[in-house]
Each structure stands twice: as C-alpha cells, then as structure tokens.
Amino acid sequence: MTKSNRFNHLKSNTLTKTTVASSVPAQAKSTAPLRSLKQMGWNGFFQQQLITESLDYAYVARVSAHHRSQYQLLTESGETSLAIHQAMPEMTVGDWVLVDEQHNFVSLLERSALFSRKAAGSKVEQQLIAANLDWVFIVSSLNDDFNVNRIERYLALVNEAKVTPVIVLTKVDLCDDLSPFIEALRELDANLLIETVNGLDSESTTALSSYCSEGKTVAFIGSSGVGKSTLVNAMLGDSSQLTSAIRQDDSKGRHTTTSRSLHITASGGLLLDTPGMRELQLADCEEGLNETFADLVEYAQQCKFIDCQHEQEPGCAVQAAIEAGLLTERRLQSFQKLMREQALNGASIAEKRAKGKSLSKMYKRVQGNARANKRG
Known part of the structure; x- marks a missing residue:
C-alpha cells in the first residue's frame, strides 16, 4: 500500500x-x-x-x-x-x-473550542485546560462549597470557549432542601442546564449519560472534593479515578486528580477529568463575561450615557433594575470585578507575549550578524 x-x-x-x-x-x-x-x-x-x-x-x-x-x-x-x-x-x-x-x-489541527485560564499564582501566562469539547460540567457540592461568584467565573470561561455549560450539583443525598441552590442559579440565567446527582448512586447519575453519547467530549471542572472523580467513576463503571472524602470541619475537598486525562465510556462518550481549581483567574474573556451577565448587559445598553459606570449617574438603567428588584447589587459588583480582572490579566499576558516576540527577533538578528561575520 x-x-x-x-x-x-x-x-x-x-x-x-x-x-x-x-x-x-x-x-x-x-x-x-x-x-x-x-x-x-x-x-x-x-x-x-x-x-x-x-x-x-x-x-x-x-x-x-x-x-x-x-x-x-x-x-x-x-x-x-x-x-x-x-x-x-x-x-x-x-x-x-x-x-x-x-x-x-x-x-x-484548528480547535473547535478551547478552554483556558490565566495560570495560577503570579505567573503571567495563559494555561490551556482542554480543547474540542461539546459540554462542560461545572461541578459544585450542595454544601459549603457552593459559591455563586465562583460559578460565574466558570461560566465566563466556558461561554468564552463557546461550549455549552451544565451545572452539576453533587451530594444531593446530603442536602435537605434544594430550592435555595436552584433559585440562586436561576438568578444567574433562567435557562441554565442544571442536574442534581449523588455520585455514589448509579441511578442518580444516569441523567448525565445523555450528554455523553458516542463521540461527544465532556469536561468536568470544579473545586477540589466536589465529586468530579466520583462522577467519572460512576459514568465509566469503574474506579479508574481515585477519590477522597471531604474534610468534615469545613466541607473543603482534597486534591485527588492531579492531571487532565480523557476516559472513554462504554457508550462511546469521552470524559475529561481535571484537577480541582483552588484559584481561577480570568484573562481575555470579555465576550464570555458579557454572555454570562447578559441580563445586566441588556440593562446597561439602556443607560442614558454610553460610558455609564452604574453608580449614581442620572438615567442609569442598571441601578433602576436593582431598585426594582430585577438585578442584585452583588451581581453588578461581581461583573465589574471580573471585567477589571480579565482586562488587567489580559493586558499583562499580551505585554509578556510582545516582549517575547521582541527578544526572539533580537536573538535571530544577533545570530544572523554572527553568521555574516563568520563568512567574512
């Protein structure tokens, strides 16, 4: 051949x-x-x-x-x-x-979707998380781990990557009342896909299998100890991923997954488990934030002044919506904070890239001059 x-x-x-x-x-x-x-x-x-x-x-x-x-x-x-x-x-x-x-x-090959974040800590660089996804499960426990601000961060990154997010609330067996959690999520987006599961109950996780049909790639993201690896094990039907119990004193989880990896299910779907993210910084995801806060952005477009800061300016539609109970002050503050963060981190990364390109050109120029001198 x-x-x-x-x-x-x-x-x-x-x-x-x-x-x-x-x-x-x-x-x-x-x-x-x-x-x-x-x-x-x-x-x-x-x-x-x-x-x-x-x-x-x-x-x-x-x-x-x-x-x-x-x-x-x-x-x-x-x-x-x-x-x-x-x-x-x-x-x-x-x-x-x-x-x-x-x-x-x-x-x-060119990617259909790319999920990334700013590297943790003081590193000024982008960290790639996963590529070519069909769904992203944003996993959160129905305990003290549940944090609306953190979920908004995840949603911004997933929306920036042009992937459909699904909020997966785990440990439903330990929760007496789901309604406060569901209501908090519906305030973010009334159309959010939400699933509630007990990772230790195979029947409870069957709802997630519909997202994982043949050839579809699903990534799990979330904090340590929320049950990502337990869900992967349940959907794979084995114990390929290690699991650990949460700390009882503060409901915080322990790292059990230390690297990203793809796993193939019996039905043909592909599962991608990721390490728990204790720090999630945004960079260059303005479009994702605008989609995550689409309700707020729509009100902002109705403000009297284009450069309205949504504080005490006359004709501010955002403040009017807050006073009418259509928006919360928390949501506005979260949006403004994340916008500042992504702009600052994005500028820092862009500056580092520009410096790197400049240094590369200088090295090539020096090497070229050295070769020319050798040829005499």
Whole structure:
C-alpha cells in the first residue's frame, strides 16, 4: 500500500472506520478496544481541515493526557505517545494532531473550542485546560462549597470557549432542601442546564449519560472534593479515578486528580477529568463575561450615557433594575470585578507575549550578524 493510499481514507467525507495498518504505525499500543476516529470525537470540522491539507504521510491522533515530557495519544489502534519538543506548539488534552509514522509531530489541527485560564499564582501566562469539547460540567457540592461568584467565573470561561455549560450539583443525598441552590442559579440565567446527582448512586447519575453519547467530549471542572472523580467513576463503571472524602470541619475537598486525562465510556462518550481549581483567574474573556451577565448587559445598553459606570449617574438603567428588584447589587459588583480582572490579566499576558516576540527577533538578528561575520 502506498503512502498516498494510507492517507486517502482521512481525506474522504465518510469518516468510516479503517483498518489499523492503514491509519497508524505499528508502534501504537493496543491497550484498548479499537475505535474509529468518529468514536474519538472526530467530525466534519476537523475533516474539512484535512481536505485542504496536502499531506500524504501522517495519521490522526487525539491528545488524551499531558505529562511533563510527553503527550499521550489516542489512535484507531490504541494508545501511543509523542515526546514534547520546544519547537512544538502548546497543546492540551482534547487536541487533534497529525503525526508521521516515525512519531514526529506534523501539525496541530484548528480547535473547535478551547478552554483556558490565566495560570495560577503570579505567573503571567495563559494555561490551556482542554480543547474540542461539546459540554462542560461545572461541578459544585450542595454544601459549603457552593459559591455563586465562583460559578460565574466558570461560566465566563466556558461561554468564552463557546461550549455549552451544565451545572452539576453533587451530594444531593446530603442536602435537605434544594430550592435555595436552584433559585440562586436561576438568578444567574433562567435557562441554565442544571442536574442534581449523588455520585455514589448509579441511578442518580444516569441523567448525565445523555450528554455523553458516542463521540461527544465532556469536561468536568470544579473545586477540589466536589465529586468530579466520583462522577467519572460512576459514568465509566469503574474506579479508574481515585477519590477522597471531604474534610468534615469545613466541607473543603482534597486534591485527588492531579492531571487532565480523557476516559472513554462504554457508550462511546469521552470524559475529561481535571484537577480541582483552588484559584481561577480570568484573562481575555470579555465576550464570555458579557454572555454570562447578559441580563445586566441588556440593562446597561439602556443607560442614558454610553460610558455609564452604574453608580449614581442620572438615567442609569442598571441601578433602576436593582431598585426594582430585577438585578442584585452583588451581581453588578461581581461583573465589574471580573471585567477589571480579565482586562488587567489580559493586558499583562499580551505585554509578556510582545516582549517575547521582541527578544526572539533580537536573538535571530544577533545570530544572523554572527553568521555574516563568520563568512567574512
């Protein structure tokens, strides 16, 4: 079989399953049942990119885990790995890549969705969380962990990524009254998708399975100890993810997941568990915030002055809505705080990138001058 023939099946629009020999090299480990690209989340968006490619020597793989020195990849014949090199673009779990038969990186396919945040702490850089998602489960416990302000942060990031969020409230067996939690979420968005579950009860988690149909990718995000890994285990039907009990004194959770990884369910869905996020800073997500606070933004557009700060200006529709009980002061303060934060962090990251590009140009110029001097 020629190299051209080995790649032709990827350029077809049928997305049919091919033989192992025609799509991946022999080095791939068959550690899991063979699955087609479609079952791994492949669709027309990615297929169209291959149609415009002139490559005839590469195969398609999906990043299933990110380790310090390598990416774990899913292929049609099983799992394989890709060593990380400095010249490669930054990638994350869920990405689709092209790799040649010698396990060399060829290219990163354009993403249909990218979920990211500002790196925790004082680092001035963006941290990629996951790519090419269909749903994001924002998981929160029905205890002291429940925090509306934090959920708004998650919603802003998910909306910025153009992925549909689902609020998953866990530990329903420990909650005597759901109504205050549901009402608090409905104040954020009356159309929010909300599911309440007990991760230890398989019947309770069946509602989540409908989101995880064949080829659909679902990411779990939330604080430590809210039950993400327990839900992953329930939906996978095994104990592949470790779990830990919460601290009884303050209902705070313990880290049990330490890295992001994809897991395939028996029904063909793909689950992505993420480590608990103790710190979630926003950057460059103004559009996501506007969507998350769509009700407030709509009132702001009715203000008398375009540059209204929604404080004591005459004709402020936002303050009028607050006085009428249509908005809360908390929601306005949260919106203003998050807008300032994302703008400041976004500017810092952009400045660092600009400095990096400037330094790179200087290094190339110095190297060029050195080579020219050597040639005399």
